[in-house]
Amino acid sequence: MLIETLVVGFLENNCYILADEDSRSAVIIDPGDNEEDILKTVNEKKFKVEKILLTHGHPDHVGAAEAASSETGAPVYIHDEDKKLFKIKAQKPVAENDSITFGKYTIKVLHTPGHTPGSVCFLADGKLFSGDTVFAGSVGRTDLPGGSYRDIMKSIKEKILPLSDDVEILPGHGPSSSIKEEKRENPFLVDAMEGNYHLY
Ligand SMILES: [Zn+2]
Numbered sequence: 001m002l003i004e005t006l007v008v009g010f011l012e013n014n015c016y017i018l019a020d021e022d023s024r025s026a027v028i029i030d031p032g033d034n035e036e037d038i039l040k041t042v043n044e045k046k047f048k049v050e051k052i053l054l055t056h057g058h059p060d061h062v063g064a065a066e067a068a069s070s071e072t073g074a075p076v077y078i079h080d081e082d083k084k085l086f087k088i089k090a091q092k093p094v095a096e097n098d099s100i101t102f103g104k105y106t107i108k109v110l111h112t113p114g115h116t117p118g119s120v121c122f123l124a125d126g127k128l129f130s131g132d133t134v135f136a137g138s139v140g141r142t143d144l145p146g147g148s149y150r151d152i153m154k155s156i157k158e159k160i161l162p163l164s165d166d167v168e169i170l171p172g173h174g175p176s177s178s179i180k181e182e183k184r185e186n187p188f189l190v191d192a193m194e195g196n197y198h199l200y
């Protein structure tokens with residue numbers, strides 16, 4: 001699987017473009033801003049964008065979704081719970097355990113509420129595109145509308161910790177990591193493992 005990473009917008013969101021190296025079928029995850037740069041990459045690499053996937057509805061992740069959708073004709077996928085954060089045409093729902101395909105690859109959807117009610121992570125080819133649910137060393141803030149500390153800890157416990165240690169984490173902001181590293185270094189994952197989150 002080919003992965004192009006673009007850091008876009010003033011909040012420096014990681015926009016990921018995943019592509020099948022043979023068929024050039026592609027998906028864009030979180031086109032937050034800088035649609036020209038995203039489309040330039042798509043054209044240079046001769047990617048055929050089939051789907052636009054949003055980890056959640058915050059503006060720094062969805063800002064260029066409509067432009068990218070109208071340029072490529074690809075529909076935009078977002079969890080129903082985050083639709084109210086973001087009004088766009090061509091919406092398709094994603095839900096827990098959905099399989100989304102492009103080329104020979106399949107992306108599995110994990111519903112991970114907490115940062116927002118409709119936050120999801122996308123698991124593809126041993127890589128977790130974690131949006132603002134998990135970062136290297138931290139988790140997404142839960143003090144914004146719809147956020148819940150208990151929910152994000154539950155999501156980490158039930159959806160993130162069971163993943164294999166060698167799964168790479170490609171978050172919505174900042175550097176990449178792995179489940180193994182975060183189980184060791186990330187205080188929120190450590191709390192979730194130890195069952196300490198009810199203390200907060
Ligand atoms: Zn966010």
Ligand SMILES: [Zn+2]
Pocket residue numbers: 011013058060061132172173
């Ligand atoms: Zn963000």
